[in-house]
Amino acid sequence: MEDLHDIALTVNGVHRTARVPARRLLSDLLRHDLGLTGTHVGCEHGVCGCCTVLMDGDPVRSCLTFAVTAAGHAVTTVEGLAAPDGTPSPVQRAFRECHGLQCGFCTPGFLCTVTALLRETPRPTEDEVLEGISGNLCRCTGYQNIVKSVHRAAELLAESGGEA
Amino acid sequence: MGTRVFGEPVKRREDARLLTGRGRYLDDLGRDALAAAFVRSPHAHARIVDVDVSGALDVDGLVAVYTWEDLPGRVGEPLPLLIPHPALTHGRTGYPLARDVVRHVGEPVVMVVARDRYLAEDAAERIRVEYEPLPAVVGIENAERAEHLVHDDVPGNVGAVLHQETGDAAAAIDAAPHKLEFRLSIERSASTPLEGRGVYARWDADDGSLRVYSSTQASTSVRAAIAARLGLPNGKVEVVAPDVGGGFGVKIVHPWPEEVLVPWAARLLDREIKWTEDRREHFVAAAHERGQLQDVRVGFDDAGRVLGLDVRILHDHGAYTPYGIIIPIVTSTQLLGPYKIGAYRAEVVSLYTNTLIVTPYRGAGRPQGVFCMERTMDRIARHLGLDRADVRAANFIRPDEFPYDQGLTFQDGRPLIYDSGDYPELLRKARELIGWDGFEAEREAAARRGRRIGIGLGVYVEGTGVGPYEGGHVEIDTAGRVHVSTGLTSQGQGHETVFAQIAAAELGVPIRDVHVTTGDTRRFGYAVGTFASRAAVMSGNAIALACRKVREKALRIAGEALEADPRDLEITDGAVHVRGDLSASVPLRTVAVLSNPLRYAFDDETAAATQFAVDRPPTEPPVAEGDEPGLEGRGYYSPVRSTFAAGAHAAIVETDPDTAEIAILRYAVVHDCGRLVNPMVVEGQIHGGVAQGVGGALYERMVYDESGQLVNASFMDFLMPYATEIPRIETDHLETPSPLNPLGIKGAGEAGVIPVSAVIAAAVEDAEGLRVEAMPLSPDALYELRERASGEPGLRVREAPRDGGTETGGQFAVGLSGALPPSERGR
Numbered sequence: 001m002e003d004l005h006d007i008a009l010t011v012n013g014v015h016r017t018a019r020v021p022a023r024r025l026l027s028d029l030l031r032h033d034l035g036l037t038g039t040h041v042g043c044e045h046g047v048c049g050c051c052t053v054l055m056d057g058d059p060v061r062s063c064l065t066f067a068v069t070a071a072g073h074a075v076t077t078v079e080g081l082a083a084p085d086g087t088p089s090p091v092q093r094a095f096r097e098c099h100g101l102q103c104g105f106c107t108p109g110f111l112c113t114v115t116a117l118l119r120e121t122p123r124p125t126e127d128e129v130l131e132g133i134s135g136n137l138c139r140c141t142g143y144q145n146i147v148k149s150v151h152r153a154a155e156l157l158a159e160s161g162g163e164a
Numbered sequence: 165m166g167t168r169v170f171g172e173p174v175k176r177r178e179d180a181r182l183l184t185g186r187g188r189y190l191d192d193l194g195r196d197a198l199a200a201a202f203v204r205s206p207h208a209h210a211r212i213v214d215v216d217v218s219g220a221l222d223v224d225g226l227v228a229v230y231t232w233e234d235l236p237g238r239v240g241e242p243l244p245l246l247i248p249h250p251a252l253t254h255g256r257t258g259y260p261l262a263r264d265v266v267r268h269v270g271e272p273v274v275m276v277v278a279r280d281r282y283l284a285e286d287a288a289e290r291i292r293v294e295y296e297p298l299p300a301v302v303g304i305e306n307a308e309r310a311e312h313l314v315h316d317d318v319p320g321n322v323g324a325v326l327h328q329e330t331g332d333a334a335a336a337i338d339a340a341p342h343k344l345e346f347r348l349s350i351e352r353s354a355s356t357p358l359e360g361r362g363v364y365a366r367w368d369a370d371d372g373s374l375r376v377y378s379s380t381q382a383s384t385s386v387r388a389a390i391a392a393r394l395g396l397p398n399g400k401v402e403v404v405a406p407d408v409g410g411g412f413g414v415k416i417v418h419p420w421p422e423e424v425l426v427p428w429a430a431r432l433l434d435r436e437i438k439w440t441e442d443r444r445e446h447f448v449a450a451a452h453e454r455g456q457l458q459d460v461r462v463g464f465d466d467a468g469r470v471l472g473l474d475v476r477i478l479h480d481h482g483a484y485t486p487y488g489i490i491i492p493i494v495t496s497t498q499l500l501g502p503y504k505i506g507a508y509r510a511e512v513v514s515l516y517t518n519t520l521i522v523t524p525y526r527g528a529g530r531p532q533g534v535f536c537m538e539r540t541m542d543r544i545a546r547h548l549g550l551d552r553a554d555v556r557a558a559n560f561i562r563p564d565e566f567p568y569d570q571g572l573t574f575q576d577g578r579p580l581i582y583d584s585g586d587y588p589e590l591l592r593k594a595r596e597l598i599g600w601d602g603f604e605a606e607r608e609a610a611a612r613r614g615r616r617i618g619i620g621l622g623v624y625v626e627g628t629g630v631g632p633y634e635g636g637h638v639e640i641d642t643a644g645r646v647h648v649s650t651g652l653t654s655q656g657q658g659h660e661t662v663f664a665q666i667a668a669a670e671l672g673v674p675i676r677d678v679h680v681t682t683g684d685t686r687r688f689g690y691a692v693g694t695f696a697s698r699a700a701v702m703s704g705n706a707i708a709l710a711c712r713k714v715r716e717k718a719l720r721i722a723g724e725a726l727e728a729d730p731r732d733l734e735i736t737d738g739a740v741h742v743r744g745d746l747s748a749s750v751p752l753r754t755v756a757v758l759s760n761p762l763r764y765a766f767d768d769e770t771a772a773a774t775q776f777a778v779d780r781p782p783t784e785p786p787v788a789e790g791d792e793p794g795l796e797g798r799g800y801y802s803p804v805r806s807t808f809a810a811g812a813h814a815a816i817v818e819t820d821p822d823t824a825e826i827a828i829l830r831y832a833v834v835h836d837c838g839r840l841v842n843p844m845v846v847e848g849q850i851h852g853g854v855a856q857g858v859g860g861a862l863y864e865r866m867v868y869d870e871s872g873q874l875v876n877a878s879f880m881d882f883l884m885p886y887a888t889e890i891p892r893i894e895t896d897h898l899e900t901p902s903p904l905n906p907l908g909i910k911g912a913g914e915a916g917v918i919p920v921s922a923v924i925a926a927a928v929e930d931a932e933g934l935r936v937e938a939m940p941l942s943p944d945a946l947y948e949l950r951e952r953a954s955g956e957p958g959l960r961v962r963e964a965p966r967d968g969g970t971e972t973g974g975q976f977a978v979g980l981s982g983a984l985p986p987s988e989r990g991r
Contacts, residue, residue, distance in 0.1 A: 001224055023282065032280075037192035038185015040409070042358040043443040047879035050358055078185035088183060096179040099848050103656025104182030105189065105358045105409030134888045137879065139358050139410050140656050141848060142855030142916075143887035 007071035011036065012080025020067045026060075027051045029067035030077060038078040038108050042137070049136030052109035053077050059116045078108035081115060090156035091115050091149075100149030102140030110136050114150050123154050170669035173844035176661045177680075178654075187407040190362035190379040190440065197364060197436035198227055200426055201284035203274035203291050204449060205266035208300035208518035208872020209314070212264055212293060215274060219290035225279030226287045228433060230425070232261040238393045239428050243419065247488030251326040252514070254318045255485045260421040266295070267314055267483035268520050269872055270448025272421050277429055277437060300518040300872035304457050304480045307515035314483060314516035323481060324489045324514040328496045330571035331507030336472025340463025344543050349938040350532050350921065352455040352480070352866035353859065355525040356884060357655070359409020360441030361450060363422050365430035373400040376427050379408050381416040382693030383683045384651045389419035390427050398689070401427075405683030411655035412856070413524040414451050416695045417487055447877035452866055453491065453525030455480040456532045460540055468544045468555035471506040475499065475536060479514045482521040489514050490575055491522065494529030494627075497572050497580050501537045502587040502625050502810055503559040508572075518872045524695060526856055527917045530626060535939065538622040538922035542929065546961045552926070553595055556623055560587045575696075576630040578805035584900045585810045587623065590834050593896050594621060594812035597832040603816070616821055617829065620926025621814040622919035627806040628837070628911025629701025629902075635690050636707035638667060638714045639796035642769050644738055644753030646671060646678045648710075650703040651691020653683030657913060658845040659699060665841055666704050666907070670711035671718075672735030673752065690800075697809070697911025700841060702801055705905045709799030718755045718795060725750050725758060756795040761786040807902040809910040811835035813854075813919045815891075817927040824946040826862055826928060828891040836898040838910035846912045847895055853916015855890045860917070861924035862940055863889065933962045 002021040009016055011034060018033050030036045030053070039062055042050035046064040053062045054076040081089045091114050094100065101107040110133060117124065117132040124132060129150045138146060181187050217229045232240055243257045262273045274291050278284035299312040307314075307321045314321055337343055364377040374396065380386050380403075387403040390396070408415065422439050430437045441450070457478040463471045479492040489512070496510040541559070545552040561568045563586045570580040595601060603619045610617045639647045648667045654660065664678040681687045682703075683694075692702070715735065722740035723730035726748055734743050741749035757763060757773035761780075765771040780786060787793055816830040833850055840846050863883035867876045876882045901908030925936040928946065934953050938945070953959040 021282070031192070032195060035195065036185065037189075038187070040189065040359070041191070042409075043879045045443065045878055045880065048358060048443075078183075082184060092183045095183055096175060099176065099844050101179060101182060101656075102658070102848060102852060103357070103359070103408065103410040104178070104187050105656075107182055108185055111183065130887050134886045137358060137884055137886060139356060139412065139856070139884070140852045142851030142853075142893065143890050144851045144893055145848060147887060 005068050007068055009070050009072065010074040012076055018067070022066065022068055024067045025063055026065040026067045026070050027062035030062060036077050036079050040105050040108055042106065047137070048106070049113065050106050050109040052112045052136065054112050054116055057116065057119070059113050076112070078111055081111055089115065090160060091118065091153040094149045094153035094156055098145050098149040098152050100141065100146045106136060106138045110138070110146060114153060117150070118154055118157055122157060124150065169665045169675050171840055172665070172842065174661055174665055174675065174842055176658050177664060178658065178660045182407070189359055189407045189409050190364060190377055193377055193406060194364040194436050194438040197438040198277050198279060199281040199284045200429070200437055200439035201276045201281060201288045202272045203276065203288045203293060204445070205262065205269055205271040205273055207266060207295050207297050208269050208302065209298040210266050210295035211298060212262060212266065212273065213296050214294040216292040217274070219292060220276065220287040223278065223283060223287040223290060225283035226276070227279065228277040228429065229287070229291070230261065230275045230429065231273070232259055232263040235261060238395065239424060243421065243486055244389065245488065246486060247490055249324065249488050252324040252485060252489050254323045255488065256315050256318065257486045258484045260424045268518055269874060270445065270520060272449065275425050275429070277433065302517055302519060302868050302870055302872045304455070304478045304515060307480065307517045308478060308513070314518055318516060321516040322513060323485050323516055324512070326489060326492060326496065326512040326514070328510040328572050329508065333472045333474045333507040333509035336507035337461055337463035337474060340471040341465055342547060343461070343463045344547060345461045346543065346937065348458040348460065348536055348539055350454050350456050350535055351940060352452045353525065353864040354452040354866065355412035355414035357410025357412055357414065360443065360446040361415065361420060361422065362438070362440040363426040364436070364438040365427040366436040367431040367434055369434050373402070374427055374431060375402045375404070377404050377406055378423055379415060380405050380418060381411045381653050381655060381695060382418050383653055384685055384689060384691040385693060386418045386423055387685050390423065393419070393424050394428060394431065403685050405653040408653065408655040411694065412526040413453065413528060413695060415655065416693055417451055417523050443879065444877050447882065448520060448874055451521045451523040452482070453522055454532060454860065455522060456495065458536045460536060462540050462544065464544050466548065467558045468548055468550050469558050470503065473505050473508050473540070475510045477510060477512045479512055480517050480519070480522060481514050482517060482519050484521050486521060487523040491524060491529035493575050495533040497574050498530045498625065498627060499533035499537050500570050501534060502561055502585070502623050503537070504561050519868055526853065526914050528696065528914070530624065530914065530918045531857070531860065531921055534622060534624045534919045535922045535925070538919065539925060539937070542926050553591060553600055553621060557588060557591060563588065574627055574806060576806055581805060582625065582808040583902050583904050585625070585808060585836065586898060586900050587810060590810060590812040590836060590898055591623060593834040593898065594814045594832060597834060597894055597896055598814035598816065598830060600814065615818060616931050617816055617818045618927045618929065618931025619814065619816050620923045620930055621812060622922040622926065623812045624919045625808050625810045626697065626915055626918055628697035628809050629803065629807045630696045630698055631803050632692065633800050633802035634692060634702035634706045635688060635798060635800040636703055636710040637688055637796065637798045638707065638710040639794065640714060640718070640752050640756045642753055642756045642767065644677055644751060646673055647681070648678060648707055649681040649684070649687035650707060651683070651685070651688040652694045652699055652703050655694065657699060657849065658842065662700060662841050662845055663703065663707050666707050667711050670708050671715055673738045677738060697913040697915070699913070701807055701905060701909055701911050704841065704909060705801035705907050706799050708906055709801060710797045713797030713799060714795060717759065717797065718752060721755050721758050722750050759795040760793040762793070801905065803904055807838065807904050807910040809835070809837040809912065809915060811915050811919070813923045815923045815927045817924065817931055819928060819931045819946065824943040824950065826941060826943065826946065828858065828924070830894065831891045832894045833916065834896045834898060835915050836900050837912040837915065838902045839899055839908040840897065841909060843897070849912050850895055850916040851893050853914060854893050854920055855885060857917040857920020858890055858924070859885045860940060861921040862942065865940055929961060933960055935959045935961050
C-alpha cells in the first residue's frame, strides 16, 4: 500500500480535505477525488494547457502539479469562475458571445488563463493577447475567435468595473 | 413561421454547460469505475515470444490481466474491415490484442484492469513481454521496394491498386504542345483532438444489457460492432457519445480494440470499467493521415488548359486497413477539383508499412489531391509565363455547365457529378479579397524594405454530405417542448444549435423550446456518423423532413379542434392559428395532448385540453387507421449522391532571407457551402480548418525513425500551432444552393483545411522563387531547399528575389512573433 497524505486546501472558496498518495496529480485530485471534472487533461505533460487552474490566482498546469503541493493553497477551477449566484464571469460571457469555443475541451484552461491575464493586463494589446494565450492549445477554433473573446472580455470587465 | 432563425448567427446552446465545467466528456463519467490500461508494443515489427504477467500479480488493486489467448470466440477475432473495395485485394486488420506478431509501435498486447489508473499502469509496467524483432518497413519508398514485408502473405506490401480513368490520358499528354513531369510529397499528420479516445462500459446483469459510452464519431455503428462481437442483440446494447472533445476524423474508426475489450471485460467481471487514452497512446495507437508520394505527368496547351493528366499516387496506409482505401479514393477523385481535365488517369498503390494505421483526418485525402492539382496549375503557369489565376480560370467548369459529370466514381460509389457551383466568382472574390492584382507593386515595396514576400492561391471542390442516409425524430410533448434527436454524433460543430435552428424554422416554434440530442442510440438507433462534412446536409435535412411530418399532423389535429381547414392554418411562436388571425389558436402543447386519446390529467395542460377534444364516431377506433398516438414524426434523408461545396483560398507569406522562417501575413478564404444555417458556426469551422491546414503546411509531421519509432510522439515535439502561429483569417461567402436536398445546403466541416498546403506552398514558392514540391515546409526544409537550389538551377522558378536593403533581421523579428503589428497588416 502506498503512503497516504492528509491535505487541506481551498477549492473555489470551499475548504476541502483529502487523503492522497504523494504521486497523485492535482488534476486527478480535482477531477476524480473532488468530482470537479471541468478541469480537463489533454496531454499530461504540461504543453496543451487544458488542465490550467488558478493557484492563489496564478495559472498552473494541474497535470504537472502534485496534489500534496496544493495543500494550504487556494485553487480556482472553471467551476469557480462564475459569480456565487451563477452569473457567468465576463470572460465566460465573452467566449459565448464571440464563439470562442467549439468542442469545449480546451476551454476551461483558456478561461482560467484569460481570467489571470486580464487581472494582470486589463486592456491587452493584440500581441499581449497572443502572448498571453500562447501556452494553450486549441484544435477547433483556429484561435481567431478566442483572441476576439479576450478583447471582448476586457471590454466587459471595464464596463463592470474590473471585477473578474 | 416564427422568428427567423435559419441563416442567423444564433449563439450556441451548448456553450452554457461547456463554459462552466458542466460538460460531460468521457473521462468525466464513471467515477467509481475500474480503470483499464494497455501494454503496447515497443517494436514496429516483432514476433511475440512470451508474455510473463507474474510480476504484476502482487500489485495492490489489480483485478484482471488479459492477453489474446484469453479472448473467447468473436472477441478475439481480427477487427472488421469496415469498407471493403474490389481494389483492396489484400486488406488486413489487427486483433484486439496482438496475436503472435505486432506490426506497429503502440499495438495493444496486454490489457490490465485495476482499481484506478495509477495502479493499472503500475501493473502494466511489471508485465514482461519477450519479442523477437523483425525488420521494420518504414517510409513509402521502402514499402514499395518491398525488401521486407509487413504481412507475410501480402506480396510487395501492396494492399490495393486502384485506377481512375476518363479518356486516354497517355495519348493526350503525348499529343500536347507542352508537357511536365514531377514528383510531389506530403508527410503524415494526424487529427490530434485535445481529448483522446475513451470507452466506459457498464453491464447490467439483471437486465442482461450493456451501456457503453465512447468518445466516438459513430455511436450507432459502435453499438452494432459491440453487439456482434459480444453476441448480444442490438437492443441490449446502448452506446452514447457524450460531449466529445474533438474528433476531426480519427474517432470515426470503429470498433477500436478498446471498444471491444472494455465492454467485454465489464460484462465478464460484472464491473464498470473505463479506459481513457493518454496523449502518447493517441500518437502511437489511434490513427494518422496524409502521407503520399505523387508522380505527375501533365500535358497542356498554350493557354494552360490541361489536355491530359496522369498521376501515380503511392499511399502509405500503415500496418492495417480497417477503414479500407477511402483516403486514396478521395484523393484520386477530388484531385480534379473545379477543373475540366481533358483526359485523366490516376493509379493508386496503397502500401503497408510498420507504422500506425492511416484513416481519415479532416479533409480525408482531399488536401493531397488539391496539393497535386494546384501545384500542377502553378507549374503550368510558370512554364508558360502566365498568371497563375488565369491558368486556373482557363480550366474552370463554367457556371452553366452544372450538373457536371467528371466521369469517375466517388467515395460513395455514385457518379462524381457536381451539383452546383460558381468557380469563376469564387476566384474573382478571392483575388479581390487578397489583392491579387496589385501584388507585384506590394512585392516591390516590400523588397525595397529588405523583405521577401510571396502570394499564392488554391481552388478546390469538396464532395460533402455523402450518404447513404441519416434520420431525425421530432416529438412535441404536452409541455410544448420539442425534442429532436438524430443518430449522428457531435464533436464541437454546434449541432445542438444548428439542428434546433432548423427545427424551429420548420415548426414555427421558439428555438428555446427545442432540445436536441445527438449520438445516443437510446434516442435514435439508425445513423451513419459524423464525417465527410455530412452532418448538416444529412441530419439537417432528415430533421427538416421529420418536422414537416409533425407539422402536418399538428395542423390536421388543430384543424379538427378549431374547425378549420388545415390548409388555412399556420404555426407561429408555438401555436397553431388561422392564417392572418391570431385570435383563434391552439398551442402545440395542447395539440400534443389531443394527439393521444389517452388523457389522464397528469398536468393542467391535459385537463385544459379536454375543451378541444373532438370525439371520434363510436363506430371507429379511437386511433384512426394509419394514425399513431403522439405528436411525433420520423424522417430519413437519403441522397442520390453527394453535394459539392467549393472554395478559393489565397495567402501572402514572408520568408526570412537569413533564418528561412516563414510567416503568413494574410490568409483569405472565399467559400461556398450552399445555404448557410448559421454563418457564425460555419465561419468557426473555416477558421479551425485553416488552422489545421497551417499546421500541416508548416509544422506538423510524424517523424518515424528507420526502426519505426515515432520519435516526436508528444506535444513537445509534434508542433501543433498555438495562437501565435495562426494568422487572422479573412473570409467571404458565396451561396450556391444545392439542388439535391430540401434545405439547399452543402457541408462545411472540412472546407478550411483542404487547400492550405497548396496555397502556402504556392506563396512560399513565389516569395523564394524556388520550386516547392514537398510539405510541410519547416525553416530547415526551406533552408535545405535554398542550398539545393544553389547547385540545381532547375529548382528556380524565376530570378532570385531581390531583397533590396540589407538590414533584414530586425524587420523580420517583428513578423516572427506570429503577426505583424497592426500597422503592417493588410499590406
